[in-house]
Amino acid sequence: DIQMTQSPSSLSASVGDRVTITCRTSENIFNYLSWYQQKPGKAPRLLIYRASTLQSGVPSRFSGSGSGTGFTLTITSLQIEDFATYYCQQIYGMPPWTFGQGTKVEIK
């Protein structure tokens, strides 16, 4: 199975900050990576798929990059509604399609 390493596990930031979250995979997954946002008590929401394609309706301050084994989710100018937990997920080849451990973005 493909192993996921997401970092950091948590971070504190202020409104307006630029935030970067990293996801690494144990093998090459090309660009078959998605990012999700989850708020407390709610279902996750798809933000980005195929590493860098923004899902419809997602604000442009969210962006994704990377390929192979290293990926990044960036939030430029963090807004109050962005405080949440973020997960990466690889969807390469045969299942299981594993998730990263999550990154909790908290208010500084």
Add this chain to the structure above:
Amino acid sequence: QVQLVESGGGVVQPGRSLRLSCAASGFTFNYYGIQWVRQAPGKGLEWVVVISYDGSEKYYADSVKGRFIISRDNTKNTLDLQMNSLRGEDTAVYYCTKSARTYGVYYDGMDVWGEGTTVTVSS
């Protein structure tokens, strides 16, 4: 609107069974693969199982293989997850999710999620 609604969660003793259901509406159900993802209390997301659009392919996480069985009824737009030999580590919120693309394309992620149903395995 496009919607998935899970049901069937509850409290069950270890070793017993429970059947979750997912009802779909607002989209052509038989075009899309469906997955279950679970989240234990205070923990991250765990991928559980996927079923193809026509039910011909099913893949399970090792943690549930041999105990859980997924099925779908494309005439009723419903999906079931039969969970047998339940363990404490199966305690979680279970989400039904829809693949973003049709047929066998899964790599664009899961674009619709239900609100989840809670399963608690405890004596």
